[in-house]
Every structure is written in structure tokens, then in C-alpha cells.
Amino acid sequence: MRDVAIIGIGMLKWGELWEKSLRDLCVEASLNCLKDAGTDRIDSITIGSMTSGLFNGQEHLASLIPDYLGRHNLPAIRVESACASGGLAVKTAFIEIASGMSDYVLAIGIEKMTDVGGGDATYALATAADQEYEGFHGITFPGLYAMMAKTHMERYGTTREQLAEVAVKNHKNGSKNPNAQFPFTVTNEQVRNSVKIADPLTLLDCSPITDGAAAVLLAPADEAKRINKHPLITISGIGHATDRIALSQRKDILKLEAVEMACQGALKMAGKTISEIDFAEVHDCFTIAEIMVMEEMGLVNRGEGGKAVLDGYTSLEGRFPVNPSGGLKSKGHPVGATGVAQIYEIVDQLRGTAGERQVKNARTGLAQNMGGSGGSCVTHIMEVK
Amino acid sequence: MRDVAIIGIGMLKWGELWEKSLRDLCVEASLNCLKDAGTDRIDSITIGSMTSGLFNGQEHLASLIPDYLGRHNLPAIRVESACASGGLAVKTAFIEIASGMSDYVLAIGIEKMTDVGGGDATYALATAADQEYEGFHGITFPGLYAMMAKTHMERYGTTREQLAEVAVKNHKNGSKNPNAQFPFTVTNEQVRNSVKIADPLTLLDCSPITDGAAAVLLAPADEAKRINKHPLITISGIGHATDRIALSQRKDILKLEAVEMACQGALKMAGKTISEIDFAEVHDCFTIAEIMVMEEMGLVNRGEGGKAVLDGYTSLEGRFPVNPSGGLKSKGHPVGATGVAQIYEIVDQLRGTAGERQVKNARTGLAQNMGGSGGSCVTHIMEVK
Numbered sequence: 001m002r003d004v005a006i007i008g009i010g011m012l013k014w015g016e017l018w019e020k021s022l023r024d025l026c027v028e029a030s031l032n033c034l035k036d037a038g039t040d041r042i043d044s045i046t047i048g049s050m051t052s053g054l055f056n057g058q059e060h061l062a063s064l065i066p067d068y069l070g071r072h073n074l075p076a077i078r079v080e081s082a083c084a085s086g087g088l089a090v091k092t093a094f095i096e097i098a099s100g101m102s103d104y105v106l107a108i109g110i111e112k113m114t115d116v117g118g119g120d121a122t123y124a125l126a127t128a129a130d131q132e133y134e135g136f137h138g139i140t141f142p143g144l145y146a147m148m149a150k151t152h153m154e155r156y157g158t159t160r161e162q163l164a165e166v167a168v169k170n171h172k173n174g175s176k177n178p179n180a181q182f183p184f185t186v187t188n189e190q191v192r193n194s195v196k197i198a199d200p201l202t203l204l205d206c207s208p209i210t211d212g213a214a215a216v217l218l219a220p221a222d223e224a225k226r227i228n229k230h231p232l233i234t235i236s237g238i239g240h241a242t243d244r245i246a247l248s249q250r251k252d253i254l255k256l257e258a259v260e261m262a263c264q265g266a267l268k269m270a271g272k273t274i275s276e277i278d279f280a281e282v283h284d285c286f287t288i289a290e291i292m293v294m295e296e297m298g299l300v301n302r303g304e305g306g307k308a309v310l311d312g313y314t315s316l317e318g319r320f321p322v323n324p325s326g327g328l329k330s331k332g333h334p335v336g337a338t339g340v341a342q343i344y345e346i347v348d349q350l351r352g353t354a355g356e357r358q359v360k361n362a363r364t365g366l367a368q369n370m371g372g373s374g375g376s377c378v379t380h381i382m383e384v385k
Numbered sequence: 386m387r388d389v390a391i392i393g394i395g396m397l398k399w400g401e402l403w404e405k406s407l408r409d410l411c412v413e414a415s416l417n418c419l420k421d422a423g424t425d426r427i428d429s430i431t432i433g434s435m436t437s438g439l440f441n442g443q444e445h446l447a448s449l450i451p452d453y454l455g456r457h458n459l460p461a462i463r464v465e466s467a468c469a470s471g472g473l474a475v476k477t478a479f480i481e482i483a484s485g486m487s488d489y490v491l492a493i494g495i496e497k498m499t500d501v502g503g504g505d506a507t508y509a510l511a512t513a514a515d516q517e518y519e520g521f522h523g524i525t526f527p528g529l530y531a532m533m534a535k536t537h538m539e540r541y542g543t544t545r546e547q548l549a550e551v552a553v554k555n556h557k558n559g560s561k562n563p564n565a566q567f568p569f570t571v572t573n574e575q576v577r578n579s580v581k582i583a584d585p586l587t588l589l590d591c592s593p594i595t596d597g598a599a600a601v602l603l604a605p606a607d608e609a610k611r612i613n614k615h616p617l618i619t620i621s622g623i624g625h626a627t628d629r630i631a632l633s634q635r636k637d638i639l640k641l642e643a644v645e646m647a648c649q650g651a652l653k654m655a656g657k658t659i660s661e662i663d664f665a666e667v668h669d670c671f672t673i674a675e676i677m678v679m680e681e682m683g684l685v686n687r688g689e690g691g692k693a694v695l696d697g698y699t700s701l702e703g704r705f706p707v708n709p710s711g712g713l714k715s716k717g718h719p720v721g722a723t724g725v726a727q728i729y730e731i732v733d734q735l736r737g738t739a740g741e742r743q744v745k746n747a748r749t750g751l752a753q754n755m756g757g758s759g760g761s762c763v764t765h766i767m768e769v770k
Contacts, residue, residue, distance in 0.1 A: 001485050001486070050444060051438045051444050053436045053439045053512050054438045054444075056516065057508075057512050057516045058512055058516040058520075059435060060466060060512070060513040060514070060756055060760055060761065061465075062465065062467075062469075062473075062627065062756070062761050063627050063628070063757055063760030063761045064630045064760075066627050067627070067628075067630050067631075067634070067760075072627050072628055072629050072630075073626050073628065073643070073646060075625035075626055075627065076761070077464055077473055077476075077477070078465045078466060079462055079463065079464050079465075080444060080445075080462075080463045080464075080465060081445060081447035081448065081461070081462060082445040082447075082448070088447075088462055091462075092477070095480055095484045095486050096484075098484045098485075099480050099481075099483045099485075100483075101480050123442075127438050127442050128444055128445040129445070131441065131442045132408075132443075241458055242447065242448050242458060242460065243457055243458065244457050245457075257457075257458060261458060371445055371447070371448060372448055375448030375449075376447050
């Protein structure tokens with residue numbers, strides 16, 4: 001397999017973007033990415049989107065997006081694994097280059113979520129759960145994660161304050177991110193006192209509904225050295241795994257097997273241990289998710305994630321910064337775009353161009369992107385050479 | 386890149402399968418495939434589905450399907466390019482093996498279309514068109530293909546009888562296929578006199594709404610030689626391209642650029658010309674589509690497709706058999722499954738096990754799978770070694 005580098009990254013300010021359509025968002029992120037890369041060569045396109053069918057009545061993005069990028073005729077593919085769709089778009093691009101099938105592959109993540117009413121968005125998102133055994137009975141994602149949070153609190157003594165501190169930290173980081181949907185800070189008290197969504201989770205424990213896109217351009221590492229003006233950043237490890245889709249079918253609702261396996265797989269491929277990683281972007285769709293993912297990846301002992309957050313272990317200045325971008329919580333969570341935006345952030349940090357939210361001595365970063373209640377997970381490790 | 390072989394194929398009888406759910410269909414096709422392969426080793430899974438979100442309220446098949454196959458924890462990905470989703474599932478599996486990332490990859494195609502009302506199915510399918518410039522204004526796929534048919538008749542003198550003969554031929558082939566949804570023969574007169582859908586197309590010019598799945602197991606060719614009891618069948622060429630998604634944006638609505646490019650790409654990779662191919666499965670979603678695809682691939686001169694069908698050139702006993710399986714027309718068209726089922730048919734023919742519908746001296750076959758009104762196309766060439 002050939003070594004693969006990330007030679008360009010593109011984002012835009014996320015939010016409730018009524019004036020921009022799905023295709024506009026993809027084109028804007030992609031053009032920003034090509035400008036950043038300093039090349040407009042694309043051989044192939046991968047697109048991560050969870051459900052543009054339900055959100056926008058538009059499937060076949062593999063035809064639509066190259067068309068509106070002015071690149072019809074290029075091969076293109078849309079990939080999906082719920083909220084892990086973006087990460088899979090990057091993995092698919094990586095394999096296409098590693099195999100020798102293509103050289104320059106543009107990976108785009110997209111979701112335009114605010115054109116449907118609130119109820120419909122919740123339904124669309126719930127299609128990431130087991131429709132017959134979960135969705136049909138009325139469970140939604142806040143409900144699923146609330147059950148995990150309750151169990152975590154009972155088993156490990158995790159407190160409401162610890163959960164809320166994930167949001168406090170991520171909003172603090174996000175307040176330094178010009179692309180974040182909600183770039184404001186919140187206090188621990190504000191999080192706890194915000195409106196209840198599914199006990200114990202309140203509104204500010206939940207990531208928002210967002211319109212957004214992100215894009216990264218991948219190329220063989222040899223080619224990157226030749227043409228790219230940026231420091232050489234390679235994808236040195238990828239892990240990808242799945243789990244039982246329904247929470248009720250797992251032996252333990254606090255065990256995220258796919259997260260553990262994807263992390264171990266990426267570390268093995270990169271030839272590293274978790275202690276050799278400098279920082280991470282992780283899938284904080286709800287505050288409890290960030291805590292569980294930290295534990296599953298071995299950043300902290302099981303049950304100690306909440307305490308570590310409150311102690312500042314994962315703050316921007318902490319020993320292991322988590323979600324310097326602001327995470328899904330503050331940056332926003334356009335589901336199919338999230339995994340690509342995580343990789344955007346890792347590259348921005350590894351280049352040392354993340355401005356006020358720059359992680360010190362960032363040489364190796366990890367992006368962990370999860371689908372559903374952990375039914376799928378894809379993890380990338382990137383290094384600056 | 387490593388050589389890749391197809392070591393197992395699985396189908397089931399397609400139709401209006403009220404007693405089988407989406408997950409049941411995937412599991413049945415997959416188990417049939419593993420039984421045929423004589424191994425139950427799977428390293429990774431690719432799933433082609435156009436819009437299980439709109440048809441079944443179920444996304445995240447990449448988690449659901451491994452789970453119900455008893456293979457949770459395996460990496461899995463769902464890919465989509467409208468009706469070309471199945472072909473892309475096979476292409477994605479091919480690349481994963483060619484790159485060295487995985488060895489045994491199961492490619493599944495699935496669509497469960499009859500659980501929604503007729504109107505909703507038409508809406509779901511129309512999301513493969515440009516929602517803003519086509520769907521919003523009320524156009525559906527029968528309407529788009531009817532415009533192509535009208536133009537073809539006016540420009541080349543293609544007749545209503547010639548169009549109908551595509552259905553006659555494919556139903557004749559399908560009557561010999563135990564897995565076909567509509568395994569009965571029809572006469573040219575019956576096709577022409579069936580209820581009008583979009584002038585000049587009648588009901589029997591259109592492929593049906595279908596529940597179905599198909600699966601193929603891919604492995605490195607070296608491995609196939611070692612463990613597989615079947616003749617060695619390799620994928621020697623893959624072509625994949627896109628076109629403007631909206632018919633109105635193309636210079637000529639009779640030009641299917643993606644079809645031509647995908648065919649030429651597959652031939653180039655296989656080191657062959659079209660005259661060295663023995664037979665093909667092509668995307669006859671409507672009778673006019675088969676005629677246009679034949680012309681685009683260079684099987685006949687432009688404008689002569691209709692005449693060639695009427696002359697028997699593409700019949701089972703003809704010089705170049707097209708759609709020996711019965712095609713989408715008679716076998717059925719569960720959109721995401723179609724591309725995988727085409728490849729099932731090619732392999733069955735190359736093995737010489739296609740029974741009553743066996744193509745004589747089948748050594749090299751081509752599968753052409755198209756999305757929307759030709760907005761995307763993926764073409765595979767397979768050879769028996």
C-alpha cells in the first residue's frame with residue numbers, strides 16, 4: 001500500500017444556513033480545500049452523508065456533487081455509516097489511493113439538516129438506530145445516550161457536574177474557532193440548568209442540529225512532497241469496526257466495542273500506543289459520549305473519564321487535549337460532515353495554524369468518529385513528518 | 386494492485402416479499418453466497434442500497450447488516466449512487482482487496498421497496514434525479530426516460546415495436562430464471578397495449594418495484610485458487626464515471642457520457658475491446674435504456690439499437706446476448722441490489738451453471754449498472770481463467 005498524505009483542507013462557518021443549499025455547502029468547502037491545497041487536480045470524489053434523502057429529498061450525491069463542482073465525469077461515491085459517514089469518506093479515499101486506483105481524491109462530508117422541521121430531524125437521525133427494535137418503540141438518540149449516562153453515574157459515581165464540564169470545555173475551545181456554530185462559552189451551572197431533554201441530559205449536553213460541510217484532499221505522500229506547500233501530514237493508521245446496532249442487544253450498555261476496536265486497529269496500523277498520541281478529536285454527540293470514548297480508547301481508566309474532564313486533563317492546556325475544535329458540541333454536528341471536519345482540525349493543529357486554539361507540540365493526532373449509539377466507529381491517526 | 390476473484394454468489398427469488406424484512410433479505414442472500422463459496426470467512430462488508438432511509442426508515446445498514454449476519458465488529462460500509470449502488474458495492478470491495486486492506490470482502494446489494502405505498506416509492510426513486518431542478522417540478526423517472534425515448538424515435542426512427550421487443554426478449558430470458566420476479570413471457574403486442582405510463586412508455590416498458598438482495602464474495606485471486614471449488618473468475622476491468630445529474634443540463638439528452646466512459650474505462654483496464662466481450666448484463670430500467678446503453682457501449686452503431694434487438698442480435702441465441710438473466714425488466718429492480726445481481730448473473734454464466742438460460746461459450750462478460758437518468762455508471766468486466 002502506498003503512503004497517503006492530506007494536502008488540502010476546507011471548511012466554512014457552520015450553523016443554520018438558510019441561504020445555502022446542500023450543493024452550495026459542498027462546493028464552498030471543496031473550493032476552500034482546493035485553494036488550501038494549491039492544486040485543482042481531482043481524480044475521484046468520496047462523499048460522506050448520513051441521510052440527504054430524508055433531510056433534503058436528494059440521494060445520488062455521487063452524481064450531483066461532482067456536477068456542481070464542475071467535475072462531472074469524475075468517478076464519485078457516497079458512503080454512509082450514520083454519523084460516522086464523514087470518517088468513512090476519508091477512509092474510502094485513503095484506500096483508493098493506497099490501492100493505486102487513483103492519485104488525488106477529494107473527500108467531502110455534508111449534511112444540511114435545518115430545512116426540515118424539528119420533529120422530522122429527530123426522525124431522520126433515529127434511522128441510525130435499529131428501526132424495528134428501537135425506533136419503532138419511540139426511542140431517540142438523546143434517550144439512548146441518557147440511558148448510558150444514567151448507568152455510568154450509577155456504576156462509577158460520575159456526577160452531573162462532570163458531564164456538564166465536557167460542554168464547558170468544548171464551548172471554551174469552540175469560542176476560539178471561527179467556523180463553530182456556537183462559538184460562545186457556557187458555565188457548568190448553565191449547562192446543568194438548561195432545559196431537560198432526556199434525564200440526566202439537558203439541552204447543553206446535546207450537540208446541535210447543523211448545516212455544514214467540510215472537505216479534505218488526499219494524495220500519495222510522494223506526490224504531496226513534490227507539490228504541496230504545507231508540512232507533510234500522513235494518515236498512518238485507520239481502524240474501523242462495528243457493534244450490535246441496538247443498545248439492548250449488547251452485553252453491557254457501557255461497553256463501546258466498536259470504539260475500542262477501531263482505536264486499537266488504528267494504533268496497530270500506525271505502530272503506536274495511545275500514550276504516543278498528542279491530542280484527539282472525539283465524537284461528543286452528547287457529553288456522556290466524550291467520557292465513554294475517552295475510557296474506551298484507554299486515555300483514562302474506566303469510570304474515571306468524568307473526573308479527568310473536571311480536573312482539566314483534556315482541556316486545551318491539559319495533558320491530553322480533547323476536541324480543541326470545540327467538538328460536535330460547540331462547532332456543530334452536521335452528521336455526515338463531522339468526521340471530515342475532525343480530520344480538518346487534526347491537520348490544522350499538526351500544521352500549527354490553529355490560532356488561539358493551537359495545541360502545543362502537536363505532532364500526532366487522532367480523530368474518532370462514531371455512528372449511532374456506537375454501532376460503528378472509524379478512527380484515523382495522522383502525523384506530521 | 387492484487388488480482389481479485391469472485392469466489393461466491395448468492396441470490397434469492399425476488400418479488401413482493403411481504404414476509405421478509407430488509408435484514409432478512411440481506412442475511413438470506415449472504416448465507417446463500419457463503420454456502421456457494423464454501424467458506425464463511427469475511428474480513429469486511431460493503432453494502433449497496435439506494436435509499437433504505439426513505440423506503441424503510443432505516444439508515445446505518447453498515448451496523449445493522451453485520452449485526453444480523455452474526456458478524457458485528459467487522460468493518461462495514463454502505464455505499465450509494467442511486468441505482469448504481471450495487472455495482473459500487475462490488476467496486477468498493479474490489480479496491481479494498483486490491484489495496485491489501487482486506488482479503489475476504491462480502492458485497493451485498495439490497496432494496497426493500499414494497500413496504501411503502503406506490504406514491505412514496507415513486508418519490509423515493511425520484512430523489513436520484515436533481516431534486517431542485519427536476520424533482521421539485523414534478524418529473525419522475527418514467528417521464529425522464531420517456532423524453533429520451535421520444536427523442537430517439539424522432540432522431541433515429543426507432544419504432545414502438547423495437548422498444549417493446551426489449552421487454553419481449555428480457556421476459557423470455559427471465560422466464561428461465563428461477564429467481565426472477567416476473568418469470569413469464571410477453572408478446573410485443575401485449576407490451577405495446579399495456580397501460581400507458583409516460584408516452585411512449587407503457588407499463589411493460591418499465592422495470593418493476595421489487596424487494597430483493599444479492600451478494601458476492603470477493604477474495605485475492607491467489608486465495609481463490611487455493612480454496613475455491615469453482616472455476617477461477619476474476620474482475621479484470623472496472624470503469625466508473627458520472628455525468629450532469631439533470632437531463633436538461635446535458636448537451637444532448639441521447640448522450641450517456643457516464644455509460645460510455647465507464648465502459649471504455651473497464652475495457653482499458655481489462656486490455657480488451659468491446660468485440661472481445663461475449664455477453665452483457667445492462668441496466669434496462671426502461672426498454673429505451675437498454676437500446677441507448679447498447680449504442681453507447683459500441684455494441685451497435687448509434688441509432689441502430691432498436692433494429693438490432695428486433696433482429697435478434699441480443700437474444701440468448703444471438704451474436705451478443707444482452708440480459709440473459711431477464712434484466713431489470715423481468716428479474717425485478719430492487720435498486721440497490723441490481724448491480725450485485727448483474728454480477729451474480731455474469732459469474733453464473735461464466736461458470737456454465739446458468740441452466741436453461743446459459744449463454745454458449747461465455748468466457749468474458751460485462752455488467753453495466755447505471756444511476757438515475759445516467760448521472761452515474763459503473764461497469765465491471767469478468768473473465769473465467
